[in-house]
Amino acid sequence: MLVVSLGGSPAERSRSNLLLERSRRWLQQQGIEVVEYRVTGFPAEDLLHARFDSPHIVDLRAQIANADGLLVATPVYKASFTGALKAVLDLLPERAFEHKVVLPLSTGGSKAHMLAVDYALKPVLSALKAEEVLHGVFADDGQIAYGENGAPAQFAPALLQRLDEALQQFHRALLRRPKALDKNLLATARWSI
Template sequence: MATIVSVSGSPSPTSRTTRLLRHLDERLRRQGHEVTPLEVRTLPAHALLGADFRHPAIVETAALFEGADGVVIGTPVYKAAYSGLLKSLLDLLPQYALAGKTVLPLATGGSTAHVLAIDYALRPVLSSMGASHIVPGWFTLDKDVTLGADGTPVIAPASARALEQVTDTFSAALGGRTTALASTA
């Protein structure tokens, strides 16, 4: 199946955005895709902030994008926009790093007032980077992403169903199996 890079643009080590992405990564793996998680916060800060295009970690990250069929981009919403950390990575990637890629944008935030951040802040950047197909994204409220007693992400049922739909649309655009999986909610 497809090779996917699943990018968390959250600066937090206990990020709800990252939890949500790792939950969706597992669904994509069960659909037959190869998923590589990427947490931007683990890249060297001096390379990101110093715009060091030649830093080995940045070169390796650009290669991940180049080799991917699809990209899931997840970000917390701050001030009605995607995270500055995510922007620092996107600024270091080649201008058309998403050319020929199918992209699924996701965002998390504390209020539904930020729901349009995907369409008005993130989608234009993804489009300008050459994404061939940006599937409809999804905004999830922070309160809908928690941790279970075993440490695994728990997504509120209504959000989980919506996320399954957008994930399955993304998977179908990549040629994945979507009908074989039962709802996990």
């Protein structure tokens, strides 16, 4: 099983990325392979000029095509998701998320914008034909503290509980997906149609 993790924060030190890191570790403990992308990993020129043939974008598209699900994280910027994340999503084909389960994660300075993912990001995930977009997890900045001097980050217990529940739901949704047919099945079949 393969999950693509896409981090939408342009910031090097990023709370939304901490949510992603923790989620990736959780999924890996369940034996799920996770490949990681961040908006900062794409050349800015490729995004600004909408270069659909950018090798970085071609690679992302190939990984998404093979993936069962996606974790998409973003900070709230101006009551929406980040422009950098939109610039990446704009370079994906229209049906890029077809047959995929998506878990959105977001962080914001104010709880007043906790619905930004619902009214701003989810319509875009639907436009990309995501099969199932799960109820996302929002954390306000007070719920995630950076660890200083190499110490691990601290998450509020209530946030951890919501994140774990969302990941369990994501895992169940991944397991529910129909399995690809074995290529050799028809070759060995003993019946005719």
